[in-house]
Amino acid sequence: THAKVSLNTHRTIADISPLIFGGFAEHMGRCIYEGIYDPASPHADERGLRRDVIQALKETNYTIMRYxxxxxxxxxxxxxxIGPKADRPRRRALAWRSIETNQFGPHEFMEFAREIGTEPMWAVNLGTGSIQDAADLVEYMNLPVGTLYSDLRAQNGHAEPFGVKYWCLGNEMDGPWQIGQMDAVSYADKAVQAAKLMRWMDPTIKTIACGSSATSMPGYPDWDLTVLDRAYDHIDYFSMHHYAANPYPTISNTEGLPRDTDSYLASSILFEEHADTLAAAIRVAKAKNRSKKDVHLCWDEWNVWYRAKGGDGEWSEAPHILEEQYNLEDALVVATWLNTFLRKADVVKIACIAQIVNVIAPIMTNRDGLFKQTIFYPLTLFSNHARGYALDALVQAPLQETSRYGDVPQLDASASYDPTTGEGAVFLVNRSQTEPLTVSVCWEDVAPGAITRAWQMAGEDPLAANSFEQPDNVVAYELTAPRVDGRGVTVTLPPLSFTTYLT
Ligand code: AHR
Structure with a gap:
């Protein structure tokens, strides 16, 4: 079997927004406590931040961090x-049945964000929180001293405004599991009022409204159409959440169903459908509002999640919840997801993998150290090498049958090209479990002088995973770069593989 990928540096989709390589740090499970912040760990610095975690997060080079x-x-x-740590209250955090000590808060998060060089993206509470609380928080974070909350920030040690630019207007407000769930009209109206006050505080901020929590929600996509229509002029981004599972479709109803890896590896069909539907909803809302401005998609929760559940813990601090162990097939799905972001670069302008440490995350810690999960590798290869424009790659590939989606191309691909450096990248997933695939990559206009570097992740067992005992069982290893011959290269990709070529 043979496939062809044709590239042309002038056939572009759009600029790749740097903010699609974002992460998400929630106060849940062991993401913050025992993940990022763990004063009791031998790896902690004087602020309680885990040095080893910081180092691994820097490798991924997260550009934005939701919190x-x-x-x-x-x-x-x-x-x-905020304020002295000894005075901060312990609370029951109802969402995840855990005890929140508040030892990590806004100042600690900003310190952490600065340390890893990421742009903060702050979610305001639109469940139990009021629009006034949201505006007060913007004052606290962003305004020069001289009034109550900005003065309080200075009193707590930070006279300079933090300058948080990206603000999420609540989280998954359509979900029955959400504290303060609302219907679409109530949410849209509250989000608009919150956005108004927040922007009156600081007109430079960007706001993000909640889309449906999942495509499986009964209200999808009516919720999205309603919220976009009512809030269009008050928002800059519209959020989408999506979790993949084997078998599909959701985190809650896969139990007892047989695994279906061929269909699972074709999940990018669903990712594209989701993005296309919301991009269309945005166009409709723009027309209905007679608006001149564009709203873009903020895919601020995405990942594989279906095995490790949470929420029924015993009211402990940092409970072990949602600690998914990722395998090879999950890493390949993550790679096709990142391919999807490049193919949808015209509409997806922010994306945050959920989450960054321990909780459905690319790295897993214990007191003594950490290991990198399989999904760490595709994420880090994309975030370090997809730059400039997403190219509109023409892919001709053999089809393979799946029970869920019918025939799908065996090859999932994306490519980027940065005219300022002349560097390019090609990302290829062979989703067959059994068949190698010979691929000719052809540059139609400017053939690169050479493939400068190449990496591959592959294996025979889709369930192979990493662990503390076997941290390097499934990794991306560097390949000898293939030679460019004429206008391109011809390579053979093993089954179940993800390959990156840099030019
Ligand atoms: O990322 C885990 C959880 O998934 C988030 O708290 C929530 O927004 C979503 O349901």
Missing amino acids: PGGNFVSGYRWTDG
Whole structure:
């Protein structure tokens, strides 16, 4: 079997927004406590931040970081997390049945964000929180001293405004599990009023409204159409959440169903459908509002999640919840997801993998150290090498049958080209479990002088995973770069593989 990928540096989709390589740090499970912040660990620095975690997060090079939730935020009082640590209250965090110590709060998060060089993206509480609380938080974070909350920030050690630019207007407000769930009209109206006040505080901020929590929600996509229509002029981005599972479709109803890896590896069909539907909803809302401005998609929760559940813990601090162990097939799905972001680069302008440490995350810690999960590798290869324009790659590939989606191309691909450096990248997933695939990559206009570097992740067992005992069982290893011959290269990709070529 043979496939062909044709590239042309002038056939572009759009600029790749750097903010699609974002993460999400929620106060849940062991993401913040025992993940990022763990003063008791031998790896902690003087601030309690885990040095080894910081190092691994820097490798991924997260460009934006959503915080502090997630479901957690819909019951969070941000004033709990400021001031002397000894005075901060312990609370029951209802979303995840856990005890929140508030030892990590806004100042600690900003310190952490600065340390890893990421742009903060703050979610306000629109569950139990009022529009006034949201505006007060913007004052606290962003305004020069001289009034109550900005003065309080200075009193707490930070005279300079933090300058948080990206603000999520609540989280998953359509979900029955959400503290303060609302219908679409009530949510849209509250989001508009919150956005108004927040922008009156700081006109430079960007706001993000909640889309449906999942495509499986009964209200999808009516919720999205309603919220977009009513809030269009007050928002800059519209959020989408999506979790993949084997078998599909959701985190809650896969139990007892047989695994279906061929269909699972074709999940990018669903990711594209989701993005296309919401991009269409945005166009409709723009027309209905007679608006001149564009709203873009903020895919601020995405990942594989279906095995490790949470929420029924015993009211402990940092419970072990949602600690998924990722395998090879999950890493390949993540790679096709990142391919999807490049193919949808014209509409998806922010994306945040959920989450960054321990909780459905690319790295897993214990007191003594950490290991990198399989999904760490595709994420880090994309975030370090997809730059400039997403190219509109023409892919001709053999089809393979899946029970869920019918025939799908065996090859899932994307490519980027940065005219400022002349560097390019090609990302290829062979989704067959059994068949190698010979691929000719052809550059139609400017053939690169050479493939400068190449990496591959592959294996025979889709369930192979990493662990503390076997941290390097499934990794991306560097390949000898293939030679460019004429206008391109011809390579053979093993079954179940993800390959990156840099030019
Ligand atoms: O990322 C885990 C949870 O998934 C988030 O708290 C919530 O927004 C979503 O349901």
